[in-house]
Amino acid sequence: MSEVLALKRERSGPRLRIGFLRLTDSAPAIVAHEFGYFAEEGVDAELLEEPSWANIADKLAYGFLDAAVIVPPLAFAIELGSRGVSQRLVIPCNISMGGNTITLATALARRVQEKCEKQGHSVPQALADCLGDQRPLPMGIVHAYSTHNLLLRYWLATAGLHAGHDVRLSVVPPARAVEALKSGQIMGFCAGAPWGEIAVRSGTGINVASSDDIWRAAPEKAFAVRASWAEEHLEALKGAVRALVRAAQFCDAPENASYTGALLSRQKYLGVDSHAILSSLPGGAIAPDNLSCFFRGAATFPWRSHALWLLEQMRRWDLIGDVDTQSLAARVYRSDLYRAAVAPLGVSVPMTDSKSEGAHDAPWSLEATPKPIAMGPDSFCDGAVFEDAPAPVSF
């Protein structure tokens, strides 16, 4: 046995403890770990499944985790110390785009869909019409500092629906959302895959919108690392980014969907029906109504303009105070680390750190090196265009 223990102690690089939640878009981290990509890139990664975003935040803040697959607004909240002890974080790469659903209780969803068809209304407009004196409609989000909170509020606001008045938002952990929908505690929720699909499969809810219906190519999860870890282990950090980018390529390839679905469905990862996971993986469903994107369209690049849009929305809903968002975005979203990390992979990287968000409603080509990147549309449901104000400066 002593030989076994000796071998186990042999490490392939600095230890990187990565926290993740039971969500489909944790896929790149799980794949990078299971396929040995982290080890190949000189990182001794350990994946730790956490039951709540609060655990992710506290464990990052108190040094029990070195990194996490995280919703970026929470990363900003940790950096600013808005919900507990603060911890400096860097985001050297993005993990996914899209993948959330707005899921309504079946009966309400049917009424909404009927209104859409008959009167040609947008879904949020139809929801507004259906509300009547049912205000405020109780809906669940996964955390106050989540992309879900920001996207749902944005979508509702396009039809003049406001949290507090027309809708009462409360936090319901996704694993409890189906139960809460069934019991009537909430009438709908916005959560990451696979939880909308699980509600659909149980007959409890219907997905009436996805991230794409709010903001096409919306940033979803990011890879956040404690800045002190990143500074201490710069080479390993770059290795971790490479491992995640390679895993993102794997997860994005349609032919790998069933493999990824089966891997994620294991008890130690998501522990749910692999079909519910498959439905939002690229290549996993014939006509998906909700899709995560991991690599295509520069999905792994940490766009400064994404950070700034999220921060502006956080300010819009009073989740942050008067903060210098430009310097915060530049401090946390580190395209310089991304560029340095992926150079050996030959992956194309954008020439700028920001882009016009919402300016493209058709596929377009992004200036990148060595080759341009084929991009999908990035339009908002209300046609808005978000420009990053001053010219971004690269590190």
Added chain:
Amino acid sequence: MALTILLIDTDAERARALEDKLSESGYARVLRAEGPDLAAQVERARPDLVIIDMALPDRDALEDIRSVSAASPVVMFAGTDDPAFAQEAIAAGVCSYNLSGVALQDVRPILASAIALFQRYRNVETELAAAKALLNERRLIERAKAILMKDRKMTEPDAYRWLQKKAMNESRKLAQVVADFVAEAEDQQRETKP
């Protein structure tokens, strides 16, 4: 004045033990909550302090409560100078929310009791899990060696070295390599059997 504490823990035995300890000490009135709609239960009970098992997903719901005190609840010692105490709590798997702005020195003994109790339960669990993992690893190594000795006519030391080398070449842990090897071999066996 006794503080009202809301305890959220699905381990009934541990919860009862903590409840007894805190009630005996006389500085606390302990209530229990569980299940869905915890935020509403907290708002009804209006406790000074919530103590929650970190293994539950419900912490995210608690973070959003704003109606008990003016601001949102304070997560364990945020803004104080005691990271070591908070770290001890996290390591034990318990967390608290201060809802009424009660002074730290008043909640500190209560939290110390909770941490000690969670620590004790956690140690037992960790030891049990480690023992199980070790047993399972041994069993798998024996099984993998037996497969190699039978199918490839290796000696026992050669079989063991072969597995070690495989783990090293793939830069994976021996336990993982052995588990996959046995699973694959057993799959093949099933396929070849009529």
